[in-house]
């Protein structure tokens with residue numbers, strides 16, 4: 492069985508410091524559509540270590556976070572705030588490393604209950620390491636980390652199989668201020684030719 496904690500490939504010491512975090516956002520920004528107001532539909536950040544905050548101590552006055560993930564680095568906030576500043580509508584972080592499945596809401600400030608959700612994180616389990624798992628979907632830390640929405644210790648993979656297409660239309664284009672509405676929506680499923688919905 493592969494155990495990436497036993498080999499020299501731990502990525503936590505490669506987490507970008509502030510300058511590089513800005514460059515990460517700048518790079519993704521350049522791939523977006525130009526022109527004000529800047530509105531990028533999707534940014535996907537694929538990286539190794541846990542991105543959302545996971546405070547292992549229930550006491551609000553005590554932070555017990557891993558230095559083996561983004562919890563230990565202020566540059567995480569620069570990235571999430573960068574999404575807000577760039578009006579990114581669908582920020583998704585894809586993660587591995589912890590040998591468990593997790594699905595997490597991402598926020599700029601996890602200490603502020605009013606801080607809005609600005610993105611999503613999908614954490615994929617390992618292929619075989621740590622064995623079959625128990626099937627559990629409960630980790631006690633979820634009780635005081637409400638942005639951690641799903642946990643599971645089976646082995647497997649994450650499959651994002653559906654594309655949703657919304658046909659957004661304007662009532663008029665000859666004068667400013669038209670409302671925008673969705674005329675039709677379709678789902679396109681992986682491996683299933685043809686549209687669902689309409």
Ligand SMILES: [Ca+2]
Nearest residue numbers: 548549550553
């Ligand atoms: Ca705490």
